[in-house]
Amino acid sequence: MTGSPDLPDVSDLLERAQVVALPMRVRFRGVDVREAVLFEGPSGWGEFAPFVEYDDREASRWLASAIEAAYAAWPDPRREVVPVNATVPAVGPDDVPAVLARFDGCATAKVKVAESGQTLADDLDRVAAVRDTMGPSARIRVDANGGWSLDEAVEAIGKLAAYDLEYAEQPCATVDELARLRKALARNGIDVPVAADESIRKAEDPLLVARLEAADLVVVKVAPLGGVARALEIVEACGLPAVVSSALDTSVGIAAGVALAAALPGLDHACGLGTVSLFERDVARQPLRPRGGVLVPGRAEPDREALAALAAPDERQRWWRERLVRCHALLADGSPR
Structure with a gap:
């Protein structure tokens, strides 16, 4: 069933x-x-x-x-493996290589920005360190968790664009701000797509993003949306490319995210499902950490x-x-x- x-x-x-x-x-x-x-x-x-x-x-x-x-x-999987991105917390640039080393074979990195108590200069240094470590062919995306105002987002994304961003995830808090940001970026010649995360998973109406043309793609998490089946419904209704991400899940939760990513009709971006690597220890016998930059669909079995x-x-x-x-x-x- x-x-x-x-x-x-x-x-x-x-x-x-x-x-x-x-x-x-x-x-x-x-x-x-x-x-x-x-x-x-x-x-x-x-x-x-x-x-x-x-x-x-x-x-x-x-x-x-x-x-x-x-x-x-x-649902039955449509693909045998799911590509996964590395996740870089709001660490200093000197710590970036050690963080990335935990994500075997990942060619994409999501970098946390707009951290409380830090500055845009900190973000630029961190993203520069990721680019230096991963090289010119890697994909880099940033995630602000809604931490910028509209003006701050235009300035920050404009400067971060020098590092060839794949997209900026939830740069502003509200759907209306995201819609205005997309227009402001276009007016300023800043070619960086906008992704919606909190505006999907924390929204009473997760489809508002698509109706207001507030994002180029959506980031979906299984648990906040009520399960794999419900998340699939929302992705289909949005009609936008989707990236599946995690919410600091154990391998048990990550398995659900991989199931969703494997069942999507299309998957053009690496998914944020490698966060088990951020734990000192996981619950599973075989933790769902990326190998060769991918994860394989399947259930996670906790170790007693x-x-x-x-x-x-x-x-x-x-x-x-x-x-x-x-x-x-x-x-x-x-x-x-």
């Missing part, structure tokens, strides 16, 4: 739930330790790991995705010893279980969609 399964009883999920805490190699998106709830169902393992600041309504989509993974089947070693402290176990119960109640009430 593909698509949305029947909602399992919350007691069943709680009985199966394993709460883990994975230390990061490098601070990323303000996170030093990534927490997640994993549970096994008849189809395999699912992952429930919305960021702690998300409210229950938003987080319940992540639970729907985890339930789909554990209790339903994913790793689950025990990475178990979250008791107070965090309680916090996540209570959150799961609240989000399950929202799903039982029929929201969100």
Whole structure:
């Protein structure tokens, strides 16, 4: 069965739930330790790991995705491998080579920019170091996570364009700003495509981006959209090229992202699914880290010893279980969609 399964009883999920805490190699998106709830169902393992600041309504989509993974089947893949990009956090330029070395064979890099407390000069130095390390043939994209105003984005992208950007991901926070930015870049002769991420996965109306012509492509993440089947529906409805990315998932969550990328009708860009390399240790027997720049579709199987070693402290176990119960109640009430 593909698509949305029947909602399992919350007691069943709680009985199966394993709460883990994975230390990061490098601070990323303000996170030093990534927490997640994993549970096994008849189809395999699912992952429930919305960021702690998300409210229950938003987080319940992540639970729907985890339930789909554990209790339903994913679509058949259209391709045998999925190309993957390296991910470079907001590190100094001297640290860039060591970060890139963790992503075997990746010919594309996504570079975090617009980090709080840093400057455009920091971003330029980081992107320059990536270009120097990877060479002229590599693809480089930047991700601002909506951190720039419209004017700041025009200035920053104009300067970063010197490093031959593949695209700029979510340079501004709102869909309206993205639409105006595309026009401003065109007026200024800055040939850098705009990608929408948060404007898809955090939006009440993820199709607004396409209607307002606010992006050249969309970045989709399985968990925030409610699962592989729902993400496929959104990509099809948007009618724009898609890049599949992760949300600091363990290998269990990454497997869902790879399933989506493998099922897309077209895939012209490397996907942001190599972030397991940012963890000191993963939960899987065979962590889903890129080899030769690609990942292979398939389920991730957690290692029981790793689950025990990475178990979250008791107070965090309680916090996540209570959150799961609240989000399950929202799903039982029929929201969100």
